[in-house]
Amino acid sequence: MSMKELFGKVFDQEAKKVAKQLAETITITMVGDVNAGKSSTINRILNQDVAEVGANPGKTVQISEYDYGDGVVLADTPGLNDIIASHSDETRAYYRRSDIILFFLNAAGTVYSETEKQALAFVASENKKLIIVLNKIDASDDVPTQVAYIREQTNHAYPVVAVSSRTGENIDELVHVMLALAKDNEKELLLAKKLRDRASVANRWILTASASAGGVGASPIPFSDSIALSALQISLVLKLASLYDRRLTKSNLQDMMLPLITTTLGRTLAGSLAKVIPGVGTVVGGAINAGVAASVTAAIGYAFKAVFEKDMSLDAQLIQSLFKDFLKKEQRRKK
Ligand SMILES: Nc1nc2c(ncn2[C@@H]2O[C@H](COP(=O)(O)OP(=O)(O)OP(=O)(O)O)[C@@H](O)[C@H]2O)c(=O)[nH]1
Ligand SMILES: [Mg+2]
CATH class of the missing domain: 3.40.50.300 (P-loop containing nucleotide triphosphate hydrolases)
Structure with a gap:
C-alpha cells in the first residue's frame, strides 16, 4: 500500500467515526x-x-x-x-x-x-x-x-x-x-464543541494523542505501526477540525498532512533499514522511534490547532512551517 492509499483508507475510517458521533x-x-x-x-x-x-x-x-x-x-x-x-x-x-x-x-x-x-x-x-x-x-x-x-x-x-x-x-x-x-x-465531541473553553480540550487531546503515539512506537511490527500512527494523527486533526467547526476534505488534508506523517516514518526508516535481517526481510524491534512519534504527533496537533483557533485559511506551506516550529519546541522541551 502506498502512503497515499494508506492515508485515504485511514481518513475514511476516521471521518466516519467523527460523523457518527456528530449525528448523536x-x-x-x-x-x-x-x-x-x-x-x-x-x-x-x-x-x-x-x-x-x-x-x-x-x-x-x-x-x-x-x-x-x-x-x-x-x-x-x-x-x-x-x-x-x-x-x-x-x-x-x-x-x-x-x-x-x-x-x-x-x-x-x-x-x-x-x-x-x-x-x-x-x-x-x-x-x-x-x-x-x-x-x-x-x-x-x-x-x-x-x-x-x-x-x-x-x-x-x-x-x-x-x-x-x-x-x-x-x-x-x-x-x-x-x-x-x-x-x-462516544459523545465527547458533541460536548466539546459546545464548551466555552475549547482550547484546553484541544490541548488535552493533543497530549493524549502524543502519549499514545509514543506507545505505538514500541510495537515490533513496522507496518501496523505506520497504520496505527497515521490513524492517531489523522483522527486527532479531524477531531480538532470538528471542535473548531472547520471542514476538511480528504485531498485537502492529504496535501497538508502527508509530508508531516512522512517525517515520522521517514526519520525512522533510515534506522529501521539497518535492522532488516538479511534473507528474512523482517524489521526487528521498534520500527518507529517512540520519541519521534510522540513529538511529531504533538507538533501536528499544535500546528492545526493554531490555524483553526486563529481562523486562518488552510495552506500546506503554513502548516508545514508551523509544524517545524512546534517540532523544534517539542524536541527542545524533551532535552
Ligand atoms: N456564592 C455563590 N453563589 C452562587 C454560585 N452559583 C450560583 N450562585 C447564586 O445562587 C443563586 C441560584 O443560582 P441558580 O444558578 O439560579 O440556581 P439553580 O439551581 O438553577 O436554581 P433553580 O433553577 O431556581 O432551582 C443565584 O443567586 C446565583 O447567583 C456560586 O458558586 N457561589
Ligand atoms: Mg435553574
Whole structure:
C-alpha cells in the first residue's frame, strides 16, 4: 500500500467515526435543590446562555429541556421534593436515557441532607453516569471536610467535584470529568464543541494523542505501526477540525498532512533499514522511534490547532512551517 492509499483508507475510517458521533444527541441532566446553582454552572461551562438564572427559589418547576443545537440537550429538573414525591415513570425514563447526570449540592447550605440522600438514591437507581457537583465553594469555609463527608456517604461511588460557578474555580476539572463520561458513550465531541473553553480540550487531546503515539512506537511490527500512527494523527486533526467547526476534505488534508506523517516514518526508516535481517526481510524491534512519534504527533496537533483557533485559511506551506516550529519546541522541551 502506498502512503497515499494508506492515508485515504485511514481518513475514511476516521471521518466516519467523527460523523457518527456528530449525528448523536447528548443529554445532560441537572438535579439538585432549588438555588444550588445549576443554571449558573451550566452557563459557566457552555458557550451559550440558555438556562435561566434566577434568584427566586423554585423557579424551575418541571423537567425543562433546553436545546443548545448540534445535538446538545440540557435538562433542568424540578426541586428534590418533587422528584422524591413523584417517582413517575416519566422521570425515571428521563434519568435512564441521560448521558450525564449532574447532581448538585450547595456548599453554602446543608450538604447531603436526608432529602438529597433520597433523591440521589432514586436517580442513581436509574443511571450511574452521575457526577456530584458541590457548588458555591466560595461561600464555604470547610470544603475538604464537606467533600470527604459526601464521598464517605456515597461509598465513593461517584466523582465528587467541588466548584464555584461564581468564581470559576475548578470548573475545568468538572468539564474534564464530564468529557470522560461522554467519551464512554462516544459523545465527547458533541460536548466539546459546545464548551466555552475549547482550547484546553484541544490541548488535552493533543497530549493524549502524543502519549499514545509514543506507545505505538514500541510495537515490533513496522507496518501496523505506520497504520496505527497515521490513524492517531489523522483522527486527532479531524477531531480538532470538528471542535473548531472547520471542514476538511480528504485531498485537502492529504496535501497538508502527508509530508508531516512522512517525517515520522521517514526519520525512522533510515534506522529501521539497518535492522532488516538479511534473507528474512523482517524489521526487528521498534520500527518507529517512540520519541519521534510522540513529538511529531504533538507538533501536528499544535500546528492545526493554531490555524483553526486563529481562523486562518488552510495552506500546506503554513502548516508545514508551523509544524517545524512546534517540532523544534517539542524536541527542545524533551532535552
Ligand atoms: N456564592 C455563590 N453563589 C452562587 C454560585 N452559583 C450560583 N450562585 C447564586 O445562587 C443563586 C441560584 O443560582 P441558580 O444558578 O439560579 O440556581 P439553580 O439551581 O438553577 O436554581 P433553580 O433553577 O431556581 O432551582 C443565584 O443567586 C446565583 O447567583 C456560586 O458558586 N457561589
Ligand atoms: Mg435553574
